[in-house]
Amino acid sequence: MVADYSLYGGAETIKRSARRTTVITPTAQDDGKAHIAPPMDPNDFLWMQNEEPHRSRRAAIMKAHPEVRRLMGYTPATKWVVLLVVSLQVALAVYLRDSHPFSAKYLAIAYIIGGTANHNLFLAIHEITHNLAFKSIWANKSLAIFANLPIGIPYSAAFKGYHMEHHRYLGEDGIDTDLPCRLELILLNNVFGKVFFATFQILFYALRPTFVRAQTFTKWHFINIAVQLVFNYILITLTGWKPWIYLIESSFFAGSLHPLAGHFIAEHYLWDGLPQETYSYYGWLNIFAYNVGxxxxxxxxxxxxxxxxxxxxxxxxxxxxxxxxHPSWPMITVNFIRDKEVGIFARAKRVAKERKYTAAPRWEDQVSVDTTGKLE
Known part of the structure; x- marks a missing residue:
């Protein structure tokens, strides 16, 4: 019997082990309007002593709603969306082969369509990283490499290891590479620094992990690199450099000042003085983003x-x-830049626990159910 690894949220082996936000249903503790906490100290991150909140809430939900188990597992829809978006991007890249990379037409297509499409592929890879496109591991990893092609730079294999650690060790300093480092706090904790950060977010997310926590390369890293280089070579050889430049521009815009890119800041930055580590967004932009909101x-x-x-x-x-x-992704970027009460400092961190870490742990997520849905 072939194991359905999507049930484990990305794991490949089984080892038991003035207010910016709103509240849909107001409570006595939070009416969704009042700014109920003082501003954070802008000179340091918020250091948490308690456990990350998702493990305990998952246990409470499974106890209250055991039927949640039927929602677990992969969906066949993902591969078709990936095929459509990859095809669209390749077709547009070839279409622009005779246009100047800095012409109004080229830039408009790269920002509006290309940025949206490549952001969609970023989140397709995120979804596939959790083994949620197929039952088998190799099929998910292969699809992630395919989804990576229009992005232009090979990263899907490296992303998997870092992202699984982000889930398992949420907020742990030096382990969760989604967190800004101390140097970023010192250099970027002002309006101009935040504008720079928001404009070049894609570079921070791509380069920070390599400085914070190196990975051990696997065969999938090399396959990812090789396939991407072959694709780039064929595209450039047959159509010239301009189509490849279009893909790179699309990737840059996708992680820059783009309406969808607000989700990078929305997900785990702290707002309204609250010690809440994760935020959702339920608006219509989720249509383009695999419901990552x-x-x-x-x-x-x-x-x-x-x-x-x-x-x-x-x-x-x-x-x-x-x-x-959050009621809006685009406004998150605007508020992040202009609001003195949020900035690079507005992240929750924990001191990493003393445990033996590996660069690419085999148990790659905080999922607490086995194939029968049993809570561990």
Whole structure:
């Protein structure tokens, strides 16, 4: 019997082990309007002493709604969306082969269509990283490498290891590479620094992990690099440099001042003085982003595919509708830049526990159910 690894949210082996946010259902503790906490100290991160919140909420939801188990597992829809978007990007790249890379037409297509499409592929790789496109590991990794092609730079294999550590060790300093480092806090904690950060987010997310925590290369890293280089070579040889430049521009715009890129800041930055580590967004832009806005839901249950995250929220409204969420992704970037009460410092960190880490752990997520849905 072939194991369905999507049930484990990305794991490849089984080892037991003035207010910016709103509240859908106001509570006595939070009416969704009042700024209920003082501003954070802008000179340091918020250091947490408690455990990350997703493990305990997952256990509470599974106890209250054991039927949540039926939502777990992969969805066949992912591969078709990936095929469509990859085809679109390759077709547009070839279409622009005779246009100047800095012409109005070229830049407009690269920002509006290309940026949206490549951001969609970023999140396709995120989804596939959790083994939620196929049952088997090799099929998911192969699809991630295919989804990587229009991005222009090979990263899908490296992303998997870093992202699984982000789930398992959320907020742990030196382990969770989603967190800004001390140097970023010193250099970028002002308006101009935040503009620079928001403009070049893609570079921070690409380069920071290599400085914070090196990975051990696997065969999939080399396959990812080789396939991408062959694709780039064929594209450039047959059509010239301009189509490849279009793909690179699309990737840059996708992780820069783009409406969808607000989700990078939305997900785990601290807002309104609250010590809340993860925020969701339930607006229509999720259509282009594999429902990544359902981010509390995703961290609680990484083994639930994007097509069923809205159903997860509807299943447990008493847990999700009372948590502050973001009403807009584009405004998050604007508020991040202009608001003195949020900045590079607005992240929750924990001192890394003393444990034996590996560069690419085999147990790659905080998922707590086995194939029968049994809570560990």
């Amino acid at each position: 359902y981010h509390n839901e995703h961290h609680d249950f990484p083994s639930v595919a994007w097509t069923r995250l809205p159903e997860l929220k509807q299943l447990a409204p008493e847990f999700y509708d009372t948590i502050p969420s």
